[in-house]
Amino acid sequence: MKYRRTQPGCIDSINAAIKDAPNITTRKYIERYWLKTRRSWANFGREHSPLLMQVTSTNANESWHLVLKSAGKMRKGNKPSYSLGGVLVLIEECAVQFDRRADKRALDAELKKLSESFEYSFLNLFPATIQFLLLEEIRSAKKKFYSDHGETRELGTDFRCECHFRRAYLLPCEHEFSSQYLHRFTPPDYEIDWKAAADQFDESGMEIYWTRTKILVSDEEVFDRWDIQMTHQINNGEKLELI
Numbered sequence: 450m451k452y453r454r455t456q457p458g459c460i461d462s463i464n465a466a467i468k469d470a471p472n473i474t475t476r477k478y479i480e481r482y483w484l485k486t487r488r489s490w491a492n493f494g495r496e497h498s499p500l501l502m503q504v505t506s507t508n509a510n511e512s513w514h515l516v517l518k519s520a521g522k523m524r525k526g527n528k529p530s531y532s533l534g535g536v537l538v539l540i541e542e543c544a545v546q547f548d549r550r551a552d553k554r555a556l557d558a559e560l561k562k563l564s565e566s567f568e569y570s571f572l573n574l575f576p577a578t579i580q581f582l583l584l585e586e587i588r589s590a591k592k593k594f595y596s597d598h599g600e601t602r603e604l605g606t607d608f609r610c611e612c613h614f615r616r617a618y619l620l621p622c623e624h625e626f627s628s629q630y631l632h633r634f635t636p637p638d639y640e641i642d643w644k645a646a647a648d649q650f651d652e653s654g655m656e657i658y659w660t661r662t663k664i665l666v667s668d669e670e671v672f673d674r675w676d677i678q679m680t681h682q683i684n685n686g687e688k689l690e691l692i
């Protein structure tokens with residue numbers, strides 16, 4: 450029920466739990482601590498928020514607690530052996546180490562990014578999450594090109610592809626990349642407009658994968674035609690949260 454995306458859906462799931470509760474105490478517990486506080490913990494309450502708030506895992510918290518416990522040699526059941534000042538020093542030391550680790554990771558990511566965006570400067574136009582998606586497409590295209598020259602997928606008359614990646618992420622795919630950068634048979638007029646592709650994210654970030662879906666659902670005429678594509682977009686929107 451935590452992951453239900455709408456409030457009615459979440460309430461449905463809570464009510465199902467209440468209905469299946471083995472006794473009145475459990476039922477009352479669910480009503481009091483789950484139903485009434487649903488806005489504070491359920492996903493529907495965070496749907497409007499930036500990507501970070503939609504992270505559903507508590508891993509970051511858990512690892513912070515683990516660092517505190519192991520640095521302070523604390524075990525469950527042990528009597529606390531720290532003064533208030535000692536606790537503050539411990540937290541400070543752990544926080545510094547945590548920040549150092551985060552800086553190192555950011556630097557590693559930056560270095561990794563630079564090596565490829567030096568060659569393909571259009572990558573810099575995109576949000577980091579999207580850069581990684583595009584990098585995978587570029588690497589895949591190169592791998593095929595350098596192994597057997599077998600990039601034979603036929604592109605549309607506008608030199609756009611219809612593959613799963615293109616439809617799901619609304620981005621240039623490995624086939625379009627391959628055509629333009631490796632085989633060089635894309636006529637200049639049809640070259641990929643990277644700026645237009647990147648502009649999609651300017652206004653609403655990753656939400657394009659949700660809002661596009663909503664528009665398509667409300668349009669009855671194209672609903673059938675887009676049904677399968679829409680499903681892909683939902684799935685990939687969900688996958689993006691995990692990246």
Ligand SMILES: [Zn+2]
Nearest residue numbers: 610612622624
């Ligand atoms: Zn393609």
